[in-house]
Amino acid sequence: MPATVELPLPTPRAALFDVDYTLLRPNEMFRAEGYQTMGAKFGLALDVERWNEAEKAAYAVVKARRAELGPAHDDGVYEAIAGAVITGMGGGPADVVQRCAEAVIREWTRCENFTLYDDVKPCLERLRAAGIGIGLVSNTNRDLGEVLEHFYLDAFIDATVTSLDVGFFKPAPQIYLAVLDRMDVSIADAVMIGDSYEDDVAGAMRCGLAAIMLDRDGRRELPVPTIRSLAELPAALSL
Ligand SMILES: [Mg+2]
CATH class of the missing domain: 3.40.50.1000 (HAD superfamily/HAD-like)
Incomplete structure (x- = not known):
């Protein structure tokens, strides 16, 4: 081509x-302030100023998983992305980051959180x-x-x-x-x-x-x- x-x-x-x-446009929940709000529900103080580096960390995670797992559908990648963003914005104890990432991804599956x-x-x-x-x-x-x-x-x-x-x-x-x-x-x-x-x-x-x-x-x-x-x-x- x-x-x-x-x-x-x-x-x-x-x-x-x-x-x-x-x-579909994902809503604010999946941007810096949304992560901060979700993090607060889990007692995490996430810093919106660190959004750009957090996004880069998420891209790096996607790239690394693809390099490791090949082109197969990877159901774990969504939580891994959310986890990388949360960690990049300040993070916290691993189990809390994990639960917060799961909560973000539960929201990602709901049509109500997107607009056309x-x-x-x-x-x-x-x-x-x-x-x-x-x-x-x-x-x-x-x-x-x-x-x-x-x-x-x-x-x-x-x-x-x-x-x-x-x-x-x-x-x-x-x-x-x-x-x-x-x-x-x-x-x-x-x-x-x-x-x-x-x-x-x-x-x-x-x-x-x-x-x-x-x-x-x-x-x-x-x-x-x-x-x-x-x-x-x-x-x-x-x-
Ligand atoms: Mg797309």
Whole structure:
């Protein structure tokens, strides 16, 4: 896949979307102040000023677990991320950090703690009107059926695949191939859209899919097709 692919791409038969931070915005509970509030419930004094280093520590934990465990779905990674954030923000006794991390991850499984970005429904409606199939591909142990019901997305989505279903995390090819199989669409006829360069864009491209990076914060300058909002997606797919 050439790194210099330019937008717009030809209109595909199917658009595949990542879920977290692409369609769904996790609420404040999963940011610095939220961690501080949760920590306080467990008697931990977590420092919001240490958020950036805590986030970096969490990324390092994810990287280390992937290096150790390979591409298989890793159910323990969520608590490990939360634990790394809590420790990075000041931490405390290991058993208390562990219970606090478990509490954060219990909240992560609840749809009530997420909102749909404003640009999602207009974009999905436009794609739907153009006859494009829509699939969701998520590294998660959540039930995407519940997500569809909670956010009234059932009518827009043809297929969903999670890493828990398939047994592999993105960027392993198996997970993208599983959703295409469910949609009966070939690699050449689909485009993957997501906020993670490695999991949504590079992984998809390695298995031959076209991909578009959604960079909502404008933080990344990467040589891949990039949009800042899903409002830009229809035009990026030549609609
Ligand atoms: Mg994401």
